[in-house]
Amino acid sequence: MLNRFQLARLRAFRKAAWVEQRFGGKSEEAAARVLCVASGKGGVGKSVLATNLAVLRAEQGERVLLVDFDAGLANAHLLLGVVPRHDLGHVLKGQASVEEARVEGPAGVSLLSGGVGREILVNPTRRDLDRIFQVLRPLEQDYDLVIIDHGAGMGYATIAHLAATSTLLLVSNHEITALSDAYALYKRAHAVNANIRVGMVFNRVPGESAVDAAWARFRSTSLKFLGHAPELVGWVPADEAVAHSVQTRTPVVQAAQDSAASRAIRQVASWGPIDHARTTRAFYDQARKALR
Known part of the structure; x- marks a missing residue:
C-alpha cells in the first residue's frame, strides 16, 4: 500500500502529465510553493516563527x-x-536517504533537520550544496508548501536559496543591531534576486510603539539607499507563553492558542504572498543553477 507521500507524488505526477499533454507545458502546481524564513542576526526568534508557521499552515x-x-x-x-x-x-554523507531523514511532527508537518554540530553543513562546498539540492528536488512534488528555516546571516546556502525563491520572510526585532543586520540581508537578497517578494516581521518586541519606530527607521533607510522597502507583515510581542512552549517542546500556537504571540503568528501565517510563493521553474532546480 502506498503511503501518503507516495500518493501525493503520484497525484502530482498525473496532474503534471495531463497538463503537459493538453497544453504542451509543465504544471506550475506540480512543485510546492517555497517560503524562505531568514534573519540577519541570531536570537530574534526566527526558528520559533518558522515552526509555528509550519504548524498553522x-x-x-x-x-x-x-x-x-x-x-x-x-x-x-x-x-x-x-x-x-x-x-x-x-543524507549528504550517504548514510541515510532523504526519506529516512524526514520525520513527522505536530499537525502532520514533515521536518528535515540540519542536525547539531554537523561540520559538513557549517561550511558546505558548492558541490555539497548541489548534492543536497539535488536530493531535495523530488520532495517538492510531495508537498503544497516548503518552509526553509535559514541560519542567521548570509551564508552561502542562504544566498543560493534567496537567489532561487520568490518569497522571503525577513525576521528581526526592534534593536539597532538586529535592524542593521536585517538591512544587510535585505540588500543582499535583492542584489541576487531582483524579483524577490520580501515581507518583514518584528519578533519579541515590547509593544507597538517600538515596532513603529523600528519600521520607520528600516523603511526610510531602505527607500533612501535602495529605492524600495519590504512589506510590513506584522509583529509578534514578547510573550511568556512562547518561552513556556519552548521548554515543553510544543508549538505555542497549539500550547497557548489564545496567547498574544499565537494571535500575532496567525496573522503572519495569513500573509497573502505565501499562497503564491511559486517560482517559474522548480525551486531546487533554480537553487542549483544559482550555485553555478
Missing part, C-alpha cells in the same frame, strides 16, 4: 515540509518535540 490542510537549514545548529526538532534519527548531514 498544516492545520489548514496543507502538506507542509519544514527544512531546517540552520548550518549545524538546527533546533526546529526541539521546538516541534520530535527526535529525528537522521538529518541532512547523514
